[in-house]
Amino acid sequence: MKIERLLSTPKLIQATPSIDQFFERSALISPKPMKIFYGETYDDKGNTIDSMKYYLFVSLLADALKEKGVKVDSSILIADSAACRNVGPENEKLYMSLGNSRCDFVHRVNETYGTKLNVTRMSEYINSPEFIQKRAGVIEVCNNDPNLMIAVEKTVPESKIDIERNKGFLYSFDEIASIIDLDIKVGPPREDLYDNVARIIAKQRGDKGIMSLFLSPTFPLGMGWAYFFANEGIEDHGITAYKAGSKRLQRNRIIVGTSNPDYINDLINTSFISKNPDLPNPVLDIGIICEMARKKLNNDQSPLTLAEEFYQGDISCDQLKTKVAFDVNEFILSKF
Amino acid sequence: MAETDRSELRKAAEQSFIEKKQILADQINYYPNKIKEKGFKTINRFRDYYPESNRLMDLGVVFAQEDLESVAEAMQDKTPWAVVSGLNPSGPLHFGHKIIFDNLLWLQKQGADIYIPITNDETYVVDKAKSLGESRRIAYEEVIPSIIAMGFDPKKTHIFVDSDYPQIYNLAMKFSKHLSNNKINGVFGFGNKRKEDGDDLKEEKENPGTYFYRGAIQQAQILLPQIKEFGGPKPTIIPVGIDQYPYILLARDVAEKAKLIPPAALFLTFADGLDGKGKMSASRRESAIFLNDEPQVAAKKIKTAYTGGSVSAEFQREHGGVPEICPIYQLRTYNFEKDKHVAEDCKNGQILCGDCKRITIEQVIDFLVEHQAKLPEARDRINEFLLTTPITSHLD
Numbered sequence: 187m188k189i190e191r192l193l194s195t196p197k198l199i200q201a202t203p204s205i206d207q208f209f210e211r212s213a214l215i216s217p218k219p220m221k222i223f224y225g226e227t228y229d230d231k232g233n234t235i236d237s238m239k240y241y242l243f244v245s246l247l248a249d250a251l252k253e254k255g256v257k258v259d260s261s262i263l264i265a266d267s268a269a270c271r272n273v274g275p276e277n278e279k280l281y282m283s284l285g286n287s288r289c290d291f292v293h294r295v296n297e298t299y300g301t302k303l304n305v306t307r308m309s310e311y312i313n314s315p316e317f318i319q320k321r322a323g324v325i326e327v328c329n330n331d332p333n334l335m336i337a338v339e340k341t342v343p344e345s346k347i348d349i350e351r352n353k354g355f356l357y358s359f360d361e362i363a364s365i366i367d368l369d370i371k372v373g374p375p376r377e378d379l380y381d382n383v384a385r386i387i388a389k390q391r392g393d394k395g396i397m398s399l400f401l402s403p404t405f406p407l408g409m410g411w412a413y414f415f416a417n418e419g420i421e422d423h424g425i426t427a428y429k430a431g432s433k434r435l436q437r438n439r440i441i442v443g444t445s446n447p448d449y450i451n452d453l454i455n456t457s458f459i460s461k462n463p464d465l466p467n468p469v470l471d472i473g474i475i476c477e478m479a480r481k482k483l484n485n486d487q488s489p490l491t492l493a494e495e496f497y498q499g500d501i502s503c504d505q506l507k508t509k510v511a512f513d514v515n516e517f518i519l520s521k522f
Numbered sequence: 523m524a525e526t527d528r529s530e531l532r533k534a535a536e537q538s539f540i541e542k543k544q545i546l547a548d549q550i551n552y553y554p555n556k557i558k559e560k561g562f563k564t565i566n567r568f569r570d571y572y573p574e575s576n577r578l579m580d581l582g583v584v585f586a587q588e589d590l591e592s593v594a595e596a597m598q599d600k601t602p603w604a605v606v607s608g609l610n611p612s613g614p615l616h617f618g619h620k621i622i623f624d625n626l627l628w629l630q631k632q633g634a635d636i637y638i639p640i641t642n643d644e645t646y647v648v649d650k651a652k653s654l655g656e657s658r659r660i661a662y663e664e665v666i667p668s669i670i671a672m673g674f675d676p677k678k679t680h681i682f683v684d685s686d687y688p689q690i691y692n693l694a695m696k697f698s699k700h701l702s703n704n705k706i707n708g709v710f711g712f713g714n715k716r717k718e719d720g721d722d723l724k725e726e727k728e729n730p731g732t733y734f735y736r737g738a739i740q741q742a743q744i745l746l747p748q749i750k751e752f753g754g755p756k757p758t759i760i761p762v763g764i765d766q767y768p769y770i771l772l773a774r775d776v777a778e779k780a781k782l783i784p785p786a787a788l789f790l791t792f793a794d795g796l797d798g799k800g801k802m803s804a805s806r807r808e809s810a811i812f813l814n815d816e817p818q819v820a821a822k823k824i825k826t827a828y829t830g831g832s833v834s835a836e837f838q839r840e841h842g843g844v845p846e847i848c849p850i851y852q853l854r855t856y857n858f859e860k861d862k863h864v865a866e867d868c869k870n871g872q873i874l875c876g877d878c879k880r881i882t883i884e885q886v887i888d889f890l891v892e893h894q895a896k897l898p899e900a901r902d903r904i905n906e907f908l909l910t911t912p913i914t915s916h917l918d
Binding site: 412413418465 | 571592
């Protein structure tokens with residue numbers, strides 16, 4: 187797929203570096219490959235279809251860059267150590283094991299869709315001398331700059347600020363240190379908070395900073411208009427793609443390998459969707475994930491067009507729901 | 523026309539156009555500033571999400587809301603919710619009232635139970651009627667039949683005249699303990715000269731009746747749909763002009779203390795008077811077309827009405843009019859026509875005031891004739907709409 191088309195896919199890309207910026211970075215680091223990265227934690231509710239949005243996109247992005255002669259190293263980080271941080275020592279073993287499951291899931295995606303993603307676990311490097319030194323450097327820079335520390339505090343949800351302060355904001359520093367040397371970081375828009383701190387530190391050091399590429403937010407299925415109207419925060423930021431239990435909405439998510447197809451059908455049919463492109467469209471979001479999956483399965487290089495077709499009126503709301511209910515089973519759920 | 527006369531006319535037209543543009547410039551930020559000042563939300567998100575359109579929201583007549591989120595789920599799931607919209611029976615209804623009732627009709631179609639307190643007690647204590655008897659008479663002879671004739675569903679419309687529904691006073695006594703004198707004085711400025719929105723400083727004519735009305739009866743009216751006799755706590759919307767916001771604040775306060783659901787608010791703009799001297803008002807007969815006006819009376823008011831147009835037809839064809847400040851434009855679009863073409867035709871100079879008024883006269887007369895023809899039957903049906911449910915839960 188042409189990179190120009192991929193990066194301009196409506197309702198998939200929220201914000202992206204320009205194509206020129208991609209090539210400038212490639213030239214700067216040549217002959218080293220460009221590091222494209224997506225990282226996620228997880229919970230105990232299963233593997234979401236929404237995580238696949240990121241896996242599939244990273245793979246498509248890598249393909250598109252390779253097509254232009256850019257060397258790429260695309261990886262998925264399973265942040266198992268971070269996932270274990272707030273679950274208490276009694277649950278640590280369970281959560282480390284869940285990290286195995288998540289890694290297995292990415293490997294299955296690789297096998298099924300040919301995504302060729304490298305999979306790393308945070309636990310593999312977080313206690314290494316190199317990482318500890320890198321993180322210490324980040325902490326030192328932030329401690330010496332009150333404005334940077336304010337920015338670090340902003341990466342923590344208000345409800346957890348006291349907990350994290352007591353822990354020395356280690357969660358945030360782990361994240362920042364993990365991403366500071368990357369080239370392209372793919373993630374949900376709220377991760378801009380971490381990315382900015384990493385960029386500022388890199389700039390102070392005279393290093394190349396990470397470039398952020400944000401995909402569209404994830405929304406719960408099966409909710410009516412009243413839910414989105416009454417929850418402006420969800421409308422703006424969505425829910426956490428990689429945690430099925432985000433906002434306790436696991437019953438409104440598609441859990442790959444677990445969710446019953448009839449149940450998913452109901453969720454899709456009862457979802458609020460609108461022809462207004464400014465409003466959330468959780469069904470379209472799933473549809474785009476299915477479209478990426480289909481293209482990878484069929485090695486189809488043509489652009490992603492579902493969003494355009496829907497908003498231009500080629501597909502009605504009912505037709506979209508029917509199509510997505512079929513596609514999600516055909517191209518994703520039946521493979522797991 | 524002599525050249526000098528033509529030139530004078532053009533100058534007058536230019537001057538008038540500049541003045542009207544200035545009026546628009548002054549007005550255009552009035553409601554957005556109020557939204558910002560009071561911390562309300564615009565109605566835009568609701569319009570984006572709600573599947574049915576509302577002409578008055580599209581026109582900006584219903585322009586803001588507070589806490590409509592609390593009612594959204596009930597609207598979506600068709601569980602019980604209510605609207606309370608009171609009316610002061612100081613005289614016959616006019617087209618300014620009609621807009622309020624058009625909005626209530628829309629809310630009823632979306633599933634709301636509509637409660638309409640006819641506040642003849644307030645009318646009396648604030649000196650808008652000579653006696654309770656007079657305000658009561660106006661309620662039954664003019665106001666209630668007019669409301670019924672607009673097409674409300676009797677099963678979902680609950681009208682009561684305060685003096686004939688003394689239960690409301692029992693409820694008011696119950697709720698009065700949730701408010702303090704300080705709070706009421708602070709909100710309504712009793713005992714002090716106070717400034718009302720858009721009006722000059724005036725001294726409140728106080729008496730125990732005004733105090734009890736504003737401090738307690740109003741809260742009882744607003745929260746009535748939520749008492750046990752009417753199904754218990756439920757989401758409620760109160761459509762009001764922005765000057766009525768203090769009542770909403772007090773009601774929300776009382777609701778929380780009484781373990782009821784704080785009511786949400788929809789805010790409506792005021793209709794402009796035909797005389798161009800402020801909002802449409804029953805106290806300025808020439809400013810309003812009353813629903814009991816004879817057609818020829820209505821026609822005369824429209825013919826002599828202030829407009830956003832020009833004194834010179836030639837100038838208006840070149841430069842267009844200013845529909846946003848025109849009471850005739852409002853009369854047409856708030857009541858009869860949905861399309862934007864009315865404004866566009868005016869601004870493009872494609873229609874002059876004379877033609878616009880001719881169209882409006884026809885629309886208004888058609889409405890008045892049809893409305894007035896329904897009144898006899900409406901008077902016979904009053905009992906279908908009257909709320910008579912006894913209240914005993916105030917003793918709980």
